[in-house]
Structures are given as structure tokens and as C-alpha cells.
Amino acid sequence: MSPLALGALYGIVTIVVMCSGMPIAFALGVVATSFMYFFMPASSLDTVTQNVYEEIASVTLLSIPLFILKGAAIGKSPAGRDLYSAIHAWLSRVPGGLGIANVFACALFAAMAGSSPATCSAIGSAGIPEMRRRGYSPGFAAGIIAAGGTLGILLPPSITMILYAVASEQSLGRLFLAGIGPGMLLVFLFAGYAVYRARKEYRIAHAIYSQGGVKSAYLDDEHFTLAQKVEMLPRVLPFLVLLIGVMIALYGGFATPSETAGLGALLAIVLIAVVYRMWRPRDLMPFLNSTIKESCMLLLIIGMSLLYSYVMSYLHISQSAAQWVVALHLSKWLLLAMILLMVIVLGFFLPPVSIILMTAPIILPPLREAGFDLIWFGVVMTVVMEMGLIHPPVGLNLFVIKNIAPDIPLSDVIKGTLPFLLLMFLAIILLCLFPGIVTGLPDLLMGAR
Amino acid sequence: MSHGFDTKPTAGPALPATPDNPVVAGLAGVLDRFNKFALYLSMVALMLTALIMTYSVVARYFFHTPTDWQDDATVFMLVGVIFLCAGYAQSYRGHIGIEALSSILPAAVNAVRLLLVDVVSFLFCAFFSWKSWTLFHEAWSEGQTTSSTFAPPLWIPYSLMALGMTVLTLQILVQVLTRLTDRKQAVTQQTVTGV
Amino acid sequence: QSSALKISHQFPGGSISEGDFRDRLTRMFAAEVGKRTNGSLKFEIYPGSSLMKTNSQFSALRKGALDFSLVPLNYAGGEVPEVNIGLMPGLVTSYEQGAAWKNAEVGKELSRILLEKGVIIVSWIWQAGGVASRTKPIVDPSDAKGLKVRGGSREMDMILKEAGAAVVTLPSNEIYAAMQTGAMDAAMTSSTSLISFRLEEVSKSLTSGRDKAYWYMLEPLMISKATFDRLTKEQQVAVMAVGADMEKFAENAARLDDSGVAAVYQKAGAKVVDLNAATVKKWQDIARNTAWKDYAARNDNCAKLLKLAEKLL
Numbered sequence: 001m002s003p004l005a006l007g008a009l010y011g012i013v014t015i016v017v018m019c020s021g022m023p024i025a026f027a028l029g030v031v032a033t034s035f036m037y038f039f040m041p042a043s044s045l046d047t048v049t050q051n052v053y054e055e056i057a058s059v060t061l062l063s064i065p066l067f068i069l070k071g072a073a074i075g076k077s078p079a080g081r082d083l084y085s086a087i088h089a090w091l092s093r094v095p096g097g098l099g100i101a102n103v104f105a106c107a108l109f110a111a112m113a114g115s116s117p118a119t120c121s122a123i124g125s126a127g128i129p130e131m132r133r134r135g136y137s138p139g140f141a142a143g144i145i146a147a148g149g150t151l152g153i154l155l156p157p158s159i160t161m162i163l164y165a166v167a168s169e170q171s172l173g174r175l176f177l178a179g180i181g182p183g184m185l186l187v188f189l190f191a192g193y194a195v196y197r198a199r200k201e202y203r204i205a206h207a208i209y210s211q212g213g214v215k216s217a218y219l220d221d222e223h224f225t226l227a228q229k230v231e232m233l234p235r236v237l238p239f240l241v242l243l244i245g246v247m248i249a250l251y252g253g254f255a256t257p258s259e260t261a262g263l264g265a266l267l268a269i270v271l272i273a274v275v276y277r278m279w280r281p282r283d284l285m286p287f288l289n290s291t292i293k294e295s296c297m298l299l300l301i302i303g304m305s306l307l308y309s310y311v312m313s314y315l316h317i318s319q320s321a322a323q324w325v326v327a328l329h330l331s332k333w334l335l336l337a338m339i340l341l342m343v344i345v346l347g348f349f350l351p352p353v354s355i356i357l358m359t360a361p362i363i364l365p366p367l368r369e370a371g372f373d374l375i376w377f378g379v380v381m382t383v384v385m386e387m388g389l390i391h392p393p394v395g396l397n398l399f400v401i402k403n404i405a406p407d408i409p410l411s412d413v414i415k416g417t418l419p420f421l422l423l424m425f426l427a428i429i430l431l432c433l434f435p436g437i438v439t440g441l442p443d444l445l446m447g448a449r
Numbered sequence: 450m451s452h453g454f455d456t457k458p459t460a461g462p463a464l465p466a467t468p469d470n471p472v473v474a475g476l477a478g479v480l481d482r483f484n485k486f487a488l489y490l491s492m493v494a495l496m497l498t499a500l501i502m503t504y505s506v507v508a509r510y511f512f513h514t515p516t517d518w519q520d521d522a523t524v525f526m527l528v529g530v531i532f533l534c535a536g537y538a539q540s541y542r543g544h545i546g547i548e549a550l551s552s553i554l555p556a557a558v559n560a561v562r563l564l565l566v567d568v569v570s571f572l573f574c575a576f577f578s579w580k581s582w583t584l585f586h587e588a589w590s591e592g593q594t595t596s597s598t599f600a601p602p603l604w605i606p607y608s609l610m611a612l613g614m615t616v617l618t619l620q621i622l623v624q625v626l627t628r629l630t631d632r633k634q635a636v637t638q639q640t641v642t643g644v
Numbered sequence: 645q646s647s648a649l650k651i652s653h654q655f656p657g658g659s660i661s662e663g664d665f666r667d668r669l670t671r672m673f674a675a676e677v678g679k680r681t682n683g684s685l686k687f688e689i690y691p692g693s694s695l696m697k698t699n700s701q702f703s704a705l706r707k708g709a710l711d712f713s714l715v716p717l718n719y720a721g722g723e724v725p726e727v728n729i730g731l732m733p734g735l736v737t738s739y740e741q742g743a744a745w746k747n748a749e750v751g752k753e754l755s756r757i758l759l760e761k762g763v764i765i766v767s768w769i770w771q772a773g774g775v776a777s778r779t780k781p782i783v784d785p786s787d788a789k790g791l792k793v794r795g796g797s798r799e800m801d802m803i804l805k806e807a808g809a810a811v812v813t814l815p816s817n818e819i820y821a822a823m824q825t826g827a828m829d830a831a832m833t834s835s836t837s838l839i840s841f842r843l844e845e846v847s848k849s850l851t852s853g854r855d856k857a858y859w860y861m862l863e864p865l866m867i868s869k870a871t872f873d874r875l876t877k878e879q880q881v882a883v884m885a886v887g888a889d890m891e892k893f894a895e896n897a898a899r900l901d902d903s904g905v906a907a908v909y910q911k912a913g914a915k916v917v918d919l920n921a922a923t924v925k926k927w928q929d930i931a932r933n934t935a936w937k938d939y940a941a942r943n944d945n946c947a948k949l950l951k952l953a954e955k956l957l
């Protein structure tokens with residue numbers, strides 16, 4: 001069987017097994033090991049556990065639970081509620097203000113964490129309930145967090161960009177800077193959509209109420225005097241201390257990126273202990289428990305997806321697909337379109353890290369030859385891979401949301417993220433038309449090349 | 450297993466009641482005790498990890514003390530957290546899957562599908578546990594260590610992985626047996642797994 | 645499925661004529677063996693750890709789950725302590741000396757130990773390395789005092805500690821960020837990696853490995869014994885012969901990178917400093933009392949290997 005036919009079979013079997021309802025982690029493992037059994041040397045089965053262990057046992061990856069812990073400590077304590085009350089008070093006049101605030105919160109957290117699911121979890125654990133409490137539809141609230149969370153790998157620091165920089169032999173500093181412009185673009189697109197959608201939901205809620213239907217929380221017209229607003233400000237303080245503390249540790253050269261995960265988690269716990277007197281085991285257990293549940297689910301998926309991508313690599317599936325695209329000898333922009341399409345398809349099944357490792361060596365040389373700036377391409381590819389994080393079947397951010405808010409049906413979550421997928425697609429077109437959005441900042445700060 | 454220390458009910462489906470069959474119920478009880486123990490242990494490990502990482506920053510920056518054991522210690526502890534709690538997560542079906550079919554299929558077909566999913570998951574996890582113990586044995590008998598400067602023995606994390614996967618396997622086994630031996634089960638299960 | 649033999653490595657992928665020389669070497673090797681065996685042996689090359697994690701490669705070779713790997717030998721030090729000799733500070737101080745290992749007693753003994761573990765060295769590749777620093781250059785051991793340095797291996801960390809540095813351990817993908825922010829002051833690694841990590845952007849000085857160095861790493865191309873035994877006699881001969889032919893290419897390319905890295909850092913405005921025999925001797929003396937001693941004390945094989953290697957000094 002040719003690698004491409006084998007790839008098609010692999011994809012079909014994966015979809016079938018996943019749709020059977022088997023937990024994603026086991027489904028990935030089952031598909032991978034059965035293909036090992038049928039198509040690979042018997043000795044491959046002996047390496048299964050070591051491969052999974054080597055994947056999980058990295059300081060970089062294991063920072064995810066600690067980032068989740070930091071988010072949970074704030075999000076599942078009164079700190080999160082106070083923070084959102086203050087934001088709500090200040091932005092109550094702005095339609096979709098809370099949605100905007102959540103997008104910005106994701107962006108800020110993304111600047112501290114290198115991973116998207118961690119960003120999603122940290123902001124979503126407080127953000128989703130708060131938005132829903134104020135009338136946002138569940139799908140919309142989930143969409144904002146799922147999409148906002150993807151900024152984790154576009155805004156520095158970013159695990160995937162580090163890998164891309166090494167594979168493409170490009171400057172990591174330049175790549176990090178290049179991600180900021182498109183990151184801002186997405187933030188503004190997301191925020192703009194949040195305003196639009198919130199107004200629409202507000203109008204619908206208003207119409208329902210005026211026809212004698214139920215009153216949505218959207219319509220709770222709360223007035224805040226300036227004095228009330230100012231009074232609420234100190235409640236934001238713990239969050240600001242945490243944010244600034246971690247930023248200084250990271251960008252001031254005190255801690256390495258993964259160390260800031262531990263530092264941030266500890267700082268968050270200390271803050272809620274001091275400010276909210278939450279220091280007894282009884283107080284800490286709820287968010288330690290939720291952190292463990294979520295990390296366990298997420299990291300088992302990540303570990304097993306390594307196994308899954310190992311089989312894909314061994315059977316030369318992604319590589320053959322990439323080689324096939326390259327061998328078509330397409331014109332410049334068609335080549336780009338095909339490659340991005342392939343990244344999208346791979347994004348159905350693989351997390352960003354695996355996509356980069358497998359395809360970069362094959363697609364980068366022809367792209368370079370076609371005259372594309374590899375820094376620019378790296379950023380565009382990152383945005384495309386961000387899309388993969390929020391579309392099924394394997395979309396890590398979707399699973400995080402499902403875990404935070406289990407009562408929102410997955411179909412609602414997916415519907416809620418769809419508009420954001422379209423916005424990301426729009427962003428990609430904008431990046432193609434105006435490459436300066438990507439290259440402007442690094443050229444300004446590091447000099448044009 | 451209770452959710453006593455949750456602020457609010459999370460993690461989807463309600464827990465199945467005690468299995469009807471006394472043997473299955475006994476095994477479920479033992480696993481519950483282990484899961485609780487693993488959970489508390491993991492909570493401590495998680496806090497310790499955050500502490501150690503912070504210590505490492507402080508020690509290096511302010512006291513110029515080399516940091517060589519912290520990475521291994523944190524990795525070992527977090528690997529322990531992930532694997533030792535895998536069975537706990539399974540006990541309330543916290544390993545997320547795509548439940549698109551449950552609302553489409555007739556109840557009887559659904560029951561068969563759910564049983565089949567659990568049996569295949571069980572087989573995979575049993576295989577993974579077996580290979581984890583093999584890995585543990587290799588590391589133990591050859592005296593393998595990590596390749597870091599501190600070089601602690603690898604049987605430590607491998608044993609955590611093997612033990613955790615074994616408990617996960619047993620947890621799924623209990624769920625399979627519960628499905629097979631319980632009369633009331635078939636009804637309650639499908640109501641809780643909707644998309 | 646394809647019957648092609650799999651070659652895995654962790655370095656950036658390129659083509660047969662361009663890119664990281666370690667990747668080029670595997671491609672040249674594959675092409676030449678293919679030619680000499682009339683196409684009976686085919687290869688698939690997996691650069692950039694795209695097949696498996698860097699640290700899984702050695703054990704996959706041993707189990708026969710991987711056919712070839714080009715990897716720093718000391719990475720397997722946790723599994724087989726003897727291989728730590730592949731990056732022993734000051735034990736090799738020139739390419740000529742490194743090249744002599746293969747046919748000397750030390751090389752034969754190392755090969756015997758590896759064969760026992762199910763691995764065969766096809767091509768003996770040595771590489772010098774240096775130190776990139778965001779402050780002053782680290783030339784003399786006393787320069788390292790008080791700096792936060794990443795040695796990258798147990799043995800390098802030992803001499804750095806002895807020299808008074810605060811040794812930092814972090815994954816190689818975090819080196820750039822840590823150097824940029826100042827979480828780390830200096831990193832020791834091979835010339836080629838100094839180039840591909842682009843540390844010149846965040847460094848003020850470089851201690852180059854050209855001419856004189858105490859940092860030499862054995863980074864062989866290896867084949868799984870299980871795979872080797874499956875080959876026909878002629879195929880085995882071709883693999884070993886081409887492997888030996890590659891050694892000259894590797895040495896030249898490594899030397900080119902040693903001077904290349906100096907040029908890159910110079911161009912980026914960093915201060916480039918070379919070592920001399922006296923400074924190398926100082927580091928070697930420290931190593932003798934720390935890393936060498938520690939290594940020899942591990943087991944009888946290690947002690948014997950060290951003694952044999954010292955004969956070539």
C-alpha cells in the first residue's frame with residue numbers, strides 16, 4: 001500500500017474510532033498501536049511506552065498543569081469573580097464589554113504561557129461562567145475562550161514557534177516579534193466580533209422580553225456610580241500583581257519560560273491566601289482537584305497523540321503528502337494554498353507541535369525557493385494551526401472547554417467557534433495581502449533583512 | 450467516590466451507583482480508596498512542584514546556587530500526577546470523547562457500542578500497562594538513570610506510569626463488569642453521555 | 645509499507661548539498677550506499693526529531709525499532725554509563741586525536757560495549773564546540789565564576805561547577821529565550837548548534853572551538869545490530885565502507901563550522917576569542933580531578949575506557 005493510501009486508511013479508521021465515543025486519548029492509542037501491529041515491525045510495539053514517556057517528561061510540556069493551576073487559583077476563587085465584577089462595572093456601558101475583556105485576558109495570559117490549552121483553561125475557568133451569568137449564550141462564551149486561547153502559541157513565548165525556528169533555521173527573536181502584529185490583529189477581530197454578537201444577542205433578548213418572554217441577564221441594567229467603580233479597583237490588584245510579577249520574572253531574566261509556570265502558580269496561591277484568607281487545605285482542594293482532572297485528561301491526550309504521530313511519521317504519511325504537494329510544481333500562491341490546506345487537514349488529527357516536526361523539513365525548502373519569507377510563513381502556519389486547535393475531531397481547546405463547562409453540548413461549542421474560525425481565515429488573507437503586519441515589527445526592532 | 454470538595458458539580462456524568470455484583474463492588478471500593486489516596490498525593494505533589502520551581506529561580510538568581518535536581522524532581526512528580534490520577538479521571542469518565550452517536554442510535558445499539566468502547570479501551574490500557582512494567586523492569590535491572598547531571602534512576606517515573614496505567618486498566622475493567630452485571634445500568638448510562 | 649531503512653536525527657533538515665552537515669552526511673550516506681548496493685538498500689531520513697524524541701533514539705536502536713541514528717553518544721549516558729566518554733571535557737583536544745580513537749584500543753573497547761547493547765558505530769564523527777556568552781567571554785576557568793552557565797552534560801556541568809559557575813539545566817529549546825532575558829549567561833555547545841540556535845543575536849561574546857578546544861563530542865552514525873544482522877554480507881560491507889568514507893567529510897565540515905561560527909558571531913558584533921594550549925590545559929586539569937574521576941568511578945568498563953583514552957593524549 002502506498003503511504004498516501006495508508007494515510008487515507010489511517011484517517012478513516014481514526015474518525016470511525018473517535019466517533020465511536022471512545023475517549024480521545026485511548027482512541028489515538030488504539031489506532032496507533034493497531035497500525036503498528038499490522039504495518040510496522042514487531043519491535044515498534046516495544047517502544048510504545050518509552051515514546052509516550054519521553055513526550056510527557058519534558059519540563060516545557062509539564063508546565064501546562066502549572067499554568068492551569070495558576071488560572072484555576074484565580075478563576076475558581078473569589079478573585080476571579082471580583083475581577084470580573086470590576087471589569088463588568090467599568091465596561092457596562094460598552095456592548096460586549098465582558099467579551100472584549102475575555103479576549104484581552106486571553107492575550108495577556110498568552111504572553112505568559114507558551115501553550116494554547118493552558119491559556120484557554122486559565123481564562124475560561126472564570127470567564128465562561130461569568131459571561132454566561134450575564135446572559136451570553138453558552139456557545140458564544142465558549143467560542144470566545146476557545147478562540148482567545150489559541151493566541152497562546154501566536155503571542156510569545158510559544159512552544160510551537162520555538163520548534164519552527166529550529167526547523168526553519170530562522171531567528172526565534174524575529175519570529176516571536178513577528179507573531180505580535182497578527183496576534184493583535186486577531187485580538188481586534190475577535191473583540192470586534194464580540195461586540196457585534198453581543199449586540200445581536202442583546203437585541204434578541206430584548207425582543208423576547210418585550211413579547212412577554214423570559215428576561216435574559218443581558219437586560220439587567222446595572223448602573224454603577226463612579227464612586228462604586230473606583231471602589232472596585234482594589235479588587236483587580238491581586239491579578240495585576242500576579243500579571244506584573246510573572247512578566248517581570250519572565251522578561252526580566254529571573255526565570256526560564258517553564259519556571260515562570262511554577263512561579264506564577266505559587267504566586268497566585270499566595271495571593272489568594274493573603275487577600276481572601278484561602279490557605280487551608282479545604283480552600284485549596286477545589287482548584288487543585290480541578291487542575292489535576294484537567295491536566296490528566298489533557299496530557300494523556302498529548303502523550304498518546306505523540307504515539308499517533310509517530311506511526312504517521314514512520315509510515316511516511318505526512319511526509320509523502322508534503323512531498324506530493326511539492327511535486328505538483330505549482331505556482332507560488334497555489335503552492336502556498338495547497339500547503340496550508342494540507343496543514344488544515346493534518347490539523348484535524350494532530351496538535352501543532354507534531355505538524356511542524358513532520359512537515360517543516362519537506363515544505364520549507366520549496367517555499368523558500370518560491371520566494372516566501374520563512375518568518376512570514378511561520379506566522380501564517382501558526383495561525384492555521386491555531387484553527388486546528390478549535391476544530392474537531394482533535395481540537396485540544398475544545399476538550400478543555402468541554403471539561404470546564406461540561407453542560408455546554410460539544411455541538412454548541414463547535415457552532416460557537418465557527419465564526420472565530422472564519423475570522424482567523426480572514427486574518428490569513430489579510431496577512432497575505434499585507435505581509436507588513438507580520439514583518440513590520442521585527443524589521444523595526446531588529447532591522448530589515 | 451464523592452465530589453465533596455468540588456465547589457460545584459463538574460466533570461459531566463454523574464457517578465454510577467455501587468455495582469450490584471458484590472465482587473465487582475469490592476474491586477470498585479478498593480480502586481476508590483486508591484484513587485482518593487492518589488488524588489491527595491497528587492495535590493501535594495502539584496504544590497511541591499510549584500514550590501521547587503520557585504526555589505530554583507530564587508536559588509539561582511539570589512544565591513548563585515546551581516540548579517540540577519529541580520528539573521528531574523518536577524518532571525517525576527508531574528508524571529506521577531498525570532498517571533496516578535488517570536484511574537481517578539476514568540472513574541467519573543473524565544477522559545473526554547466525542548459523543549456524537551448517543552443521541553442518534555437506538556438504546557439497545559447504544560448499549561452495545563458503549564460496552565464495545567470500554568472493552569477496546571480496556572485492552573489498549575492493559576497492553577500499555579504491560580509494556581510499562583516491561584520498561585520499568587529494564588530500567589530497574591540495567592540501573593538506567595536520566596541523562597541529566599543529577600541522574601536519578603528512571604525506574605521511579607516508570608513505576609509511577611506502570612502503576613497508574615494498571616489502576617486505569619482495572620478501573621475500566623470494573624466499568625465493563627458493571628455494565629455486564631448490573632441490570633439498572635443500561636438505562637442510566639445513556640442519559641448521562643449526551644453530546 | 646516501505647522497506648526503506650530509517651535514519652533519524654535531531655538536526656535541522658536540508659538537502660544533500662545544503663544545510664546542517666550532520667543532516668547532509670546522512671543524505672550522502674544514503675545516496676552512496678544505495679548506489680553501491682545497486683538500489684537494494686533504500687533509506688528514509690527523518691531530520692529534526694520528526695520520527696521520535698531525541699532521547700528515544702538510542703533505545704529504539706537497541707530494540708531494533710530504528711535502523712540508523714546520528715546522535716551525540718553521551719545522550720544515552722543514563723542508559724549506558726560508559727558512553728559518557730563521548731563528551732568528556734579535555735579528554736580529546738584535537739580532531740586528529742578524535743580520529744585516532746576508531747582504530748585505537750579505546751575505540752575497539754567502546755565498540756565492544758556498544759555491540760553488547762545492540763548498537764554498531766558506522767561512522768565516527770567528532771565535533772568541537774565553544775561557549776556563547778551574553779557578557780564576557782569564558783576563556784579561563786576563572787571567567788566562569790558567578791555566571792549562570794548551561795554545560796549541557798553531566799561532565800561539562802562538573803567542570804563548570806568546579807570553576808565556580810552556577811550551573812543551569814534547561815531544555816535546549818529554551819536556551820535562546822533564557823539567554824535573551826538573562827535567565828542564563830552562557831551556553832556550551834557544538835559549533836554547528838551555536839549557529840543553528842542563532843545565539844549570536846543574544847550574545848556579546850564567543851569562545852570559539854577552532855584550533856584549540858577542550859569541548860569535543862563524539863556524535864556517531866550508528867546502526868541497530870538487529871538491522872545489521874538482517875543485511876547481506878555485501879550490504880554490510882557497503883554500509884561500513886561508506887560510513888568510514890563519511891568520516892573525512894564530517895571532519896572537514898566540522899572544521900568549517902568551527903571557523904564559520906566565529907565569522908557569524910563576528911558579523912553580529914560579538915567578541916570572538918580563541919583558546920590556547922595553556923587555557924585548554926587549565927580546563928583539562930579541572931576535568932581530570934572532577935569529571936574524569938567521577939566517570940572512572942562508575943564501573944570497571946568506564947575506568948578501563950578512560951585509561952585507554954588517556955593513552956592517546
Ligand code: NA
Pocket residue numbers: 109110111112113114115151152153154155156157158
Ligand atoms: Na504565548
Ligand code: NA
Pocket residue numbers: 347348349350387388389390391392393394395396
Ligand atoms: Na483539530
